[in-house]
Amino acid sequence: MKExxxxxPVLIDGKTVSEQIKKExxxxxxxxxxxxxxxxxxxxxxxxxxxxxxxxxAAKVKACDACGFKSSLIRYENDVTEEELLDKxxxxxxxxxxxxxxxxxxxxxxxxxxxxxxxxxHRKDVDGFHPINAGRMAIGLPCYISATPAGIAELLKxxxxxxxxxxxxxxxxxxxxxxxxxxxxxxxTYPGDATVTVCHxxxxxxxxxxxxxxxxxxxxxxxxxxxxxxxxxxxxxxxxGTTRLPSDKTKSGFKLTGDVLFEEVAPxxxxxxxxxxxxxxxxxxxxxxxxxLAAKKTIYK
Amino acid sequence: MKExxxxxPVLIDGKTVSEQIKKExxxxxxxxxxxxxxxxxxxxxxxxxxxxxxxxxAAKVKACDACGFKSSLIRYENDVTEEELLDKxxxxxxxxxxxxxxxxxxxxxxxxxxxxxxxxxHRKDVDGFHPINAGRMAIGLPCYISATPAGIAELLKxxxxxxxxxxxxxxxxxxxxxxxxxxxxxxxTYPGDATVTVCHxxxxxxxxxxxxxxxxxxxxxxxxxxxxxxxxxxxxxxxxGTTRLPSDKTKSGFKLTGDVLFEEVAPxxxxxxxxxxxxxxxxxxxxxxxxxLAAKKTIYK
Numbered sequence: 001m002k003e004x005x006x007x008x009p010v011l012i013d014g015k016t017v018s019e020q021i022k023k024e025x026x027x028x029x030x031x032x033x034x035x036x037x038x039x040x041x042x043x044x045x046x047x048x049x050x051x052x053x054x055x056x057x058a059a060k061v062k063a064c065d066a067c068g069f070k071s072s073l074i075r076y077e078n079d080v081t082e083e084e085l086l087d088k089x090x091x092x093x094x095x096x097x098x099x100x101x102x103x104x105x106x107x108x109x110x111x112x113x114x115x116x117x118x119x120x121x122h123r124k125d126v127d128g129f130h131p132i133n134a135g136r137m138a139i140g141l142p143c144y145i146s147a148t149p150a151g152i153a154e155l156l157k158x159x160x161x162x163x164x165x166x167x168x169x170x171x172x173x174x175x176x177x178x179x180x181x182x183x184x185x186x187x188x189t190y191p192g193d194a195t196v197t198v199c200h201x202x203x204x205x206x207x208x209x210x211x212x213x214x215x216x217x218x219x220x221x222x223x224x225x226x227x228x229x230x231x232x233x234x235x236x237x238x239x240x241g242t243t244r245l246p247s248d249k250t251k252s253g254f255k256l257t258g259d260v261l262f263e264e265v266a267p268x269x270x271x272x273x274x275x276x277x278x279x280x281x282x283x284x285x286x287x288x289x290x291x292x293l294a295a296k297k298t299i300y301k
Numbered sequence: 302m303k304e305x306x307x308x309x310p311v312l313i314d315g316k317t318v319s320e321q322i323k324k325e326x327x328x329x330x331x332x333x334x335x336x337x338x339x340x341x342x343x344x345x346x347x348x349x350x351x352x353x354x355x356x357x358x359a360a361k362v363k364a365c366d367a368c369g370f371k372s373s374l375i376r377y378e379n380d381v382t383e384e385e386l387l388d389k390x391x392x393x394x395x396x397x398x399x400x401x402x403x404x405x406x407x408x409x410x411x412x413x414x415x416x417x418x419x420x421x422x423h424r425k426d427v428d429g430f431h432p433i434n435a436g437r438m439a440i441g442l443p444c445y446i447s448a449t450p451a452g453i454a455e456l457l458k459x460x461x462x463x464x465x466x467x468x469x470x471x472x473x474x475x476x477x478x479x480x481x482x483x484x485x486x487x488x489x490t491y492p493g494d495a496t497v498t499v500c501h502x503x504x505x506x507x508x509x510x511x512x513x514x515x516x517x518x519x520x521x522x523x524x525x526x527x528x529x530x531x532x533x534x535x536x537x538x539x540x541x542g543t544t545r546l547p548s549d550k551t552k553s554g555f556k557l558t559g560d561v562l563f564e565e566v567a568p569x570x571x572x573x574x575x576x577x578x579x580x581x582x583x584x585x586x587x588x589x590x591x592x593x594l595a596a597k598k599t600i601y602k
Contacts, residue, residue, distance in 0.1 A: 135436025195504040
């Protein structure tokens with residue numbers, strides 16, 4: 001395992017790693033299609049025009065191109081009914097050409113996200129949000145691991161960061177990041193075998209837990225939450241936060257801001273992810289990997 | 302919430318609580334059948350003649366009687382094939398009179414426990430081991446919570462033990478106890494909202510984590526593992542261990558031994574469960590509660 005004995009932290013470059021993985025996937029897809037196999041096909045359902053969702057979905061479609069996948073974008077206005085959306089989900093379930101699909105969250109309030117997620121055929125649930133995939137992941141069975149935890153695990157692997165026996169603090173207990181991340185890090189595998197602590201809004205000793213952590217995975221969605229004095233020297237810090245804060249310095253009018261106060265925390269770290277360019281690109285590439293697994297029917301027949 | 306300012310610890314009496322709950326269930330069943338409803342029916346499959354398994358299944362059948370349930374015990378010898386067992390599982394899935402059923406673990410090595418578990422209809426999986434129930438539990442959706450974690454949660458409730466913001470250390474990461482227990486304790490509910498740490502065989506700082514814990518749930522299966530100097534004053538200690546150690550002082554020739562060195566740990570605790578008579582009886586009663594939920598079709602239609 002790598003150790004970083006330098007004074008400067010190693011910046012975990014999710015952008016470069018994700019480009020590398022997309023090339024690996026594209027090569028595999030080229031081999032499959034050259035062999036007469038089917039081109040993987042990912043569909044995405046997007047409801048409304050939320051800026052963040054538009055950006056994410058556009059990035060996913062672009063990643064499909066880079067990987068040699070076919071992609072389909074299905075759009076609805078905000079007034080779509082739950083039944084219309086459920087019908088579309090059922091149609092995609094039945095469509096043999098589509099290997100996997102996602103419904104971009106959040107959805108308008110009049111639609112039950114949970115109902116939509118549970119209606120997706122778990123064999124096409126490349127986001128890994130369906131209870132069957134969440135359960136199989138907790139148990140340690142093959143499944144679609146949700147994209148952000150899978151992307152973080154891949155970064156830890158590619159940078160050879162040691163996890164066995166280490167104290168790993170996960171900040172946040174969402175169903176999409178915190179809980180599955182905690183489950184991953186405690187499995188009997190690499191990356192994993194860590195002593196995992198999950199902290200959240202109700203935690204009394206959150207700062208103390210952080211100060212003792214070898215690895216911190218911050219997924220609270222609170223910009224600049226993790227300060228320099230909350231991190232021990234030599235820690236690995238993974239920043240999942242992507243809050244859009246208004247900014248007059250960018251063309252878009254906002255600045256993507258992580259949960260980690262980078263300038264204070266980075267000097268103390270062995271390894272740290274930047275925002276943007278850390279976890280974000282890895283999340284999208286994990287979705288691509290799940291789609292490839294779906295096309296190859298590796299997890300489910 | 303209760304505080305125990307006395308010098309002696311409060312002994313959490315799982316036996317008495319479980320008797321109370323069985324009476325509550327029996328009263329509900331009496332009301333259901335008086336109203337012309339169906340008597341709940343639990344079936345159990347037992348393979349072989351392992352002493353522990355025999356005892357557990359006998360206790361479950363007895364608990365069914367106490368609750369006013371119908372019970373069916375289906376026995377196989379150790380040479381039963383996986384296919385025979387799978388056929389029986391499918392038959393029980395299809396049998397409308399049976400509301401829920403369990404397959405007593407462990408099974409002989411030539412049978413895949415995971416395959417058996419996944420073949421059980423999740424709507425009848427009152428042990429809560431099926432991936433759908435594990436996943437729904439992790440997500441926080443209604444489901445059959447596996448019996449031991451559910452029983453512990455019930456004890457914490459009945460003794461009004463505060464959990465929100467507390468540091469809860471779970472020792473062990475099994476699919477049946479450790480992982481689901483950790484998931485339960487981090488949910489946004491009571492009991493829950495705790496800062497949860499999962500320690501296991503690979504953890505380096507297990508003793509330190511324990512010493513800082515407000516609540517320790519010991520489920521390692523290592524007799525007398527938790528010593529007095531590993532527990533802070535005023536802690537709540539829940540002992541899930543049930544190892545059968547040879548003994549010449551008992552008629553059966555063995556002594557049920559927990560993971561906690563009771564005589565050292567108890568004097569430091571606010572609340573502690575004994576072995577036997579703590580978690581054990583609650584596990585069985587949780588199975589009864591799940592069976593009642595199945596009969597009433599509360600979780601799944």
